[in-house]
Amino acid sequence: MLHYIIRRLLIFIPFLALISIVSFTIIQLPPGDYVDTYVQNLQQQGGTVNAQERAAIEKQYGLDEPFPVQYGVWMGHVLRGDFGNSFLYDRPVADILAERVPRTMAIALAAILLTWLIAIPIGILSARRQYSVWDHAFTFLSFLGLAIPGFLLALVLMYVVYDKTGWLVTGINSPEYRSAPWSVGKAVDMLKNLWLPLVVLAVTSAAGVSRVLRASLLDELKKQYVTTARAKGLPEGKLILRYPVRVALNPLISTIGWMLPAVVGGEVVVSKVLNLPTTGPVLLDAILSQDMYLTGALVMMLSALTVAGTLLSDILLAVLDPRIRYE
Structure with missing residues (x-):
């Protein structure tokens, strides 16, 4: 290895x-x-x-x-290490990346974690209760999540929150806190605004992830080693989590390579709608204005994330599945 x-x-x-x-x-x-x-x-x-x-x-x-x-x-x-000077912002590209990338990575990693927290239990329950009421309900919700664009879900949730609470949920912080120093009030305000983009990104991603896990787990549950483990009297819950779920997670782990850059740079429209200070809107503006230094730096960053994510997924696959070796 x-x-x-x-x-x-x-x-x-x-x-x-x-x-x-x-x-x-x-x-x-x-x-x-x-x-x-x-x-x-x-x-x-x-x-x-x-x-x-x-x-x-x-x-x-x-x-x-x-x-x-x-x-x-x-x-x-x-x-x-300075990536040149941005034509559009008239600032060093490295300063723009240092300002945007940490926020983007924090939101992306939190969205991926929330996606798995939602999708994995749903996928397991749907596979274990195939064709039950729960399976049909989650299937309907998954198809609904796949059909609704992320930006539309963001607009609907923004309207509902504003109509019910009066909060204008855009950006990481409310206008009165954006230039203020860090404090308890600013942290609470950030959490009040941050849940919406996390929910939008997680719901739209979890719909597809749960379907992949369900299909993979259904295939594993039909294999001989599961029947043998049941015949030996292994408790059902312990059996499911120790063997077939562990193998069924392989397709999810293998998608880390494209999931990281997709969440970091792919949700441009959602970031625009929610006014998020992430790299997506900056990349869009840089492309439209033909700012080659800023665009090149962001493309290099996304490419590096893809390569690093692919390497990470390969290592995790070898750790989770003893059948996979790279010697």
Whole structure:
């Protein structure tokens, strides 16, 4: 196992280098660049930019250089750990990431934990009580959760909360606490607002996870080793949790590789609706404005999360299932 982990870590660096080339190339593919977006926005506000001013702006941002030179400059910043300067926010990209990524990771990990706390008991109960009233009820709720978009659920819950309590649940903190120093009141206010995005992210994810676990557990319950364990008199609850559930969790563990980046960067619309200070809205704005340094840094971060999550899922699979070995 140790050799496998070392080998995967050694592959990690050239893999990220290849991703940086591909992502930087894709960012450059759309016609125009950040200066075109900047000039267009300025003209919509009634301003004008002549050719000399445009050339000066392109030189300021290094956009007058050919593609290999731009990539080399960006990689120089990446190797120094600062990722360059964001065109859109006129701030170092590293400062934006340091501000947004910890909040995003905290919300993402809490949402994943809540998803599993909801989905695993539902999946086990549905499999053990197949075609019962509980199974049909959870099946209906799961299909409903899969059918309802996350942003729509967020809008409905926001309306219900505001209508019943008068709370305007948007953002991590209420307006009066956003610039205030940390205190007990600010922490309570954060918890009052944070439950809504966690519920939205967990409910929309738990619907699919519970169906996967149900199908996997039903397949395991029909196998010979479960029948043999029952014949030996092993208590049903202990039997289910020790053997088939442990194996049925494999599909859930194997999805960690894509679940982390999906929750961190995929819920852009939900983050926009709830006004969450996460990386999703920043990535969307950076793409729309063609801010190549900020977009490249966020794509690299999501790629690193995917690789790290895949490695973590492989290790956990080997720990949970003794049949899996990587020698």
